[in-house]
Amino acid sequence: MKKMNIPLIGTLIVLSLVVCPILYINMGPALDASQLEVLKTLGIIAGCSAFLCFTLGEITGNNSQVDKIWSLLPIAYCWIIAVKGGMHPRLVVMAVLATVWGLRLTFNFARKGAYKLKFWEGEEDYRWKVLRSTPPFKNRAVWLVFDLFFISMYQNALILMLTFPALVCMNSTAPFGWVDVVAAILMLGFIVYETVADEQQWAFHSKKRRLLNEGRKLEDLPAPYNKGFNTIGLWNVSRHPNYLAEQSIWVSLYIFSIGAGIGIVNWSMIGALLLIVLFLGSTSLAEEISSGKYPDYADYCKKVNKYFPGKKYQ
Numbered sequence: 001m002k003k004m005n006i007p008l009i010g011t012l013i014v015l016s017l018v019v020c021p022i023l024y025i026n027m028g029p030a031l032d033a034s035q036l037e038v039l040k041t042l043g044i045i046a047g048c049s050a051f052l053c054f055t056l057g058e059i060t061g062n063n064s065q066v067d068k069i070w071s072l073l074p075i076a077y078c079w080i081i082a083v084k085g086g087m088h089p090r091l092v093v094m095a096v097l098a099t100v101w102g103l104r105l106t107f108n109f110a111r112k113g114a115y116k117l118k119f120w121e122g123e124e125d126y127r128w129k130v131l132r133s134t135p136p137f138k139n140r141a142v143w144l145v146f147d148l149f150f151i152s153m154y155q156n157a158l159i160l161m162l163t164f165p166a167l168v169c170m171n172s173t174a175p176f177g178w179v180d181v182v183a184a185i186l187m188l189g190f191i192v193y194e195t196v197a198d199e200q201q202w203a204f205h206s207k208k209r210r211l212l213n214e215g216r217k218l219e220d221l222p223a224p225y226n227k228g229f230n231t232i233g234l235w236n237v238s239r240h241p242n243y244l245a246e247q248s249i250w251v252s253l254y255i256f257s258i259g260a261g262i263g264i265v266n267w268s269m270i271g272a273l274l275l276i277v278l279f280l281g282s283t284s285l286a287e288e289i290s291s292g293k294y295p296d297y298a299d300y301c302k303k304v305n306k307y308f309p310g311k312k313y314q
Helices: 006-026 033-060 065-070 073-084 089-110 126-132 140-162 164-169 178-213 241-259 267-293 297-303
Strands: none
Touching: 006 267, 033 065, 033 073, 033 140, 033 164, 065 089, 065 140, 073 089, 073 140, 073 164, 089 164, 089 178, 089 241, 126 267, 140 164, 140 267, 164 241, 164 267, 178 241, 241 267, 267 297
C-alpha cells in the first residue's frame, strides 16, 4: 500500500488558501452586506460541524462523522440562502435539487449501515481504516493533525463551498431563464445517473455477499461475481460512474450562477473545482485498494475508462 498522496493534499491546501481568494478578487462580483451576513451564518454552522466531527471522531475512533452530514448540510445551506434571498424561483429550484440529491445520497449511505441510534457510531469509510494502517499515519500525532485539518475542517469547508453558486445568485434580479432550465435538467439528469450507478453497485455487492454467506469462496462464485468488483451495467463502461455523476452535479449547480448573470467564469466555481481535485485523489486510493484485493482489477483498469463511459470490459 502506497502512502497517502501528500502532494494532492498540498495542492488542495494551496488551491483553498491561495487560488480561492485570487478567484474571488478577480472573477465575479464581491459579496454585498446581506450575502456576507448569510455567509457568516453558514460559516458558523460549518465551524460547529467541523468541531463536532473532529471531537466525535477522536473519541469514538470512527472518522466518518463528516460523511454522515455530507449529504445533509448542503440542503440546509441552500434553503437558508433561498429564504434569505426572498425565495427567488432560481434559488428555490437550486434548493429543491440539492434536497433531492441529499435525500438520495443519505438513503444510499444509510443502507450501508452508516447511521445508528447512537449517531456517532455506524459503518466507517473503509479508506480511513486503510490509511490509519499505513505510514506515516500509524503515528498518532500525524493522524490527529490529518483528522483535524483535512477530514474535519477541510471537508466541512468544501461542503460549504459547493453551495457558493447559490450564494452568488442570492440577490440576482435576472429572471429564471433558459440557462437555468439547462442547469436544472443537467443536475437532475446526473442525479438520476448516479442513482442508477449506485443501485447497480448495491445489487451486485448484495448478491455477492449472499453467495459468500452460503460458504462459497470468491473464486467459486458464478461470473461476474467471482471477480469481486462490479462490471455490470454502467460499471461495464465506466470504472466510477457514480463519481462522474457526483462531480457533474456540482458543476451543474454552478451553471445557475451563469443564468443569474454573474458571468460565465466566476469565483463560485471554487467548490466544484476543489471537489474534482479531491476525487482525483480519492479515486486513486480506492483503485489502489481494489487492485490489492482483486487480481482482475488491474486488467479492468486497462480496458475501461475511469469516469466517462467508453470501452467495454465484457
